[in-house]
Amino acid sequence: MTPGPDEPPWRRLDKRMLAVTPLSGAVRLLPVAVVLLLTGQGDAVGRLWVPLGIALALVLGGLVRWRTTRYRLTPDRVELHTGWLRRQRRSVPRDRIRTVDLTAKLVHRVFGLSVVHVSAASGSSSESGGLALDAVSKAEADRLRHELLDRSAAVAPPADEGASAGESMSQLASAPSTGGPARPAERQRGRVDELARLRWSWLRFAPLTFSSVAGVGAVFAAVYNLFDDLGVDPRDVPAVDEAAHRLTAAPIWVGVGVVGALLLVVAVVGALLLFAERWYAYRLTREFTTDGSALRVRRGLLTRRSLSVSEQRLRGAEIVEPLLLRAGRGAQTRALATGLSRDPQGSALQPPAPRREAHRVAAVALREHPELATLAPLLRHPRAALQRRLTRALLPASALVVIAFVVGEVVSVAWLGPVSLVLLPVALLLALDRYRNLGHQLTARYLVTRHGSVRRRTVALQRTGVIGWTFRQSVFQRRAGLVDVEAVTAAGAGGYPVLDVAARDGVLLADATTPDLLTRFTTS
Incomplete structure (x- = not known):
């Protein structure tokens, strides 16, 4: 494929990916190879042919992928x-990135490589929402990051791919001007401001996040599956069998307490x-380019x-406070922008941190005073909203209490009904x-809204x-004179x-946020 005389040349992935691709596949298939070697039929030498065949297939697949992959940046x-x-041709407009x-x-870090994921808004069904380059050198990845975020930068690759990104940027910054005084953005190009960095005291919030505990559960499941595939039963270990026997012989409350304490310790350590x-060496910075700036x-x-x-592309910030994290006076800040991963951690601007720090990070990211963004004083909603929450919480709880009393009488469990009364308070x-x-509030630049208890969310949009x-209104909301008003945006959720x-x-709020859009409804 030969480019035109005025077109940028096509480039290949880094040759070191020929080693990374087989190694990455081998790591994922290692448990399977171990199971085949330990449980397969025939002699060990014969069983080695299967892992060797898999390794050869991985090497050939990596070679084919390297030979058939090309990429380039045009203006x-x-x-x-x-x-x-199966050939694929992906093309992403740079103004949609x-x-x-x-x-x-x-494995990539051992070979000095990185994977570049480019996310973009799809303008039509024929355009991809993004692409990934797996893998390029660290210098090339950083060069691509700078050029893709700075659309005014030159797209020609550096003469020496091994040159550092800092050297490339300094060369661009020192290039002579084409005429006229430098604009403020041009004078700031290459400037990096640090907004936040990791503090190890934030570790105290780790056990208060559900994602960390769920991650520990995933690790337990993976270990269990590995033992199951290898045919190893932990009960065959004498120490484990003896401990299980003692717990079985002890009173039930002792066994439950010991198992609960053990699971709690493991969950805390795993979290x-x-x-x-996940958050080692965390840093949040603002980097300036000729046509704006970016959060990194x-x-x-x-x-x-x-x-x-x-x-x-930033449209706001969100402060998330799950119940346990909120009880520990912690929170986490997330960015509202188009193109971000739906994964909760994909939009995170910081780890779980003290609530004050979370609001500070949201404010500096939005370039706004905290009291005009996520800490804005909120307006109370009508008392009818309280009545709806009381009804929606107490009616199901009362129904469960009645069911518990009935079931307790049927199965002769006298304590089931009285214990269920705790659901009411x-x-x-x-x-x-x-x-x-x-609550909600409308400031000069942001619509601020907050709701939730088990998972409280404060959004500055x-x-x-x-x-x-x-606008959504159920039959019960109509009788109470209430309505749910949702601000639609291309960012975040x-x-x-x-x-x-x-x-x-609600109508007045929508009309004040986007003037003249709903005027005909407010005057009717």
């Missing part, structure tokens, strides 16, 4: 051609380890990750807390980022609701 697009039997994510797993691996999040111990979000407290956390409104607001206030 307008990023193009990627892949495939031999939202984020650039650099990921380097442990701390996962937090350290770098983190990771075994797998290094660097996420860059153009501030032109819990439901009452939950309803009151949900109402206390309900740019008013200019609202592209439409959705796609819509952020203001729950149970007075019907007329």
